[in-house]
Amino acid sequence: MESDFAKALRQTAELMDRELRDFLPLNEGLEQRLYEAMRYAVIAGGKRLRAFLVIQAADLFAVPRLHSTRVASALEIIHSYSLIHDDLPCMDDDDLRRGKPTVHKEFDEATAVLAGDALQSLAFEILGDAKTHSSAEVRIQLAARLARAIGVRGMAGGQAMDIYAEQDDIDILTITRLQRLKTGALISFACEAGAILGHASPPQAQALKAYAHDLGLAFQIADDILDTEGSPEELGKATGKDDDAGKVTFVSLMGLEEARVHAGMLVDQAIAHLDGFGPKADLLRDAARFTIERRN
DSSP: OOOHHHHHHHHHHHHHHHHHHHHSOOOOSTTHHHHHHHHHHHSSOOOOHHHHHHHHHHHTTTOOHHHHHHHHHHHHHHHHHHHHHHTSTTTTOOSEETTEEOHHHHSOHHHHHHHHHHHHHHHHHHHHSTTTOSOHHHHHHHHHHHHHHHSTTTHHHHHHHHHHOOGGGOOHHHHHHHHHHHTHHHHHHHHHHHHHHTTOOHHHHHHHHHHHHHHHHHHHHHHHHHHHHOOHHHHSSOOSHHHHTTOOOHHHHHOHHHHHHHHHHHHHHHHHTTGGGGGGGHHHHHHHHHHHHOOO
């Protein structure tokens, strides 16, 4: 029998597929190939966990779903842009994503770069639209927070650390900071966006921020474990690449069992941060557990 969490996550994925198709209509002009690449990247399945976090965090404050769904869509579009660029030969050089050829393989590198660029701008266009929220101040807060999450103090900065750090430079504090920026920043934005939309009190916003921080790290440790233990068929992408490239991960620093224990501890901490929200936050608690129980 499908659990409440599994049902809610599935419904979020289905909602995102519908919404994202509307944001990415087909085009028959000379830029048609670019539109096709954008749609290929965005409407490619996936768990839509970040979108789920936006919507569930906003639900804590009874935010209308119209608003939270548009912000969730913008975040999924940003996430897709990041994956396109992350997969490029000049970055991680991956040929497979979610069981399909990556965008630069299906199209070409130039189209992949342009698709990522266009998706990033589309996300901010959505956030700036009055349909996303009637308050210009709320829209500005959302755009500013997302800009920070994907910039040098967030995702881009974490990717740079990942590229330029030598193996001897990486200890547990450094890898934690790297992944907090590269992976955790978008997860943090997802929860903070709900707080911004809901005009959360400072303690409520801080609780969601702390929850997202611990969940983001647990998510990355689980990814490292899956990269070690999982198969390409399960994950829909190549496995063992970090190990082959000599990259430092939580697993290589801690060992498999200690990494598993640490991820579990982070999930427990994340759940504890939600105590003040009562039963309303049960699906967010389930999301935290899901990060370390998933198989892809």
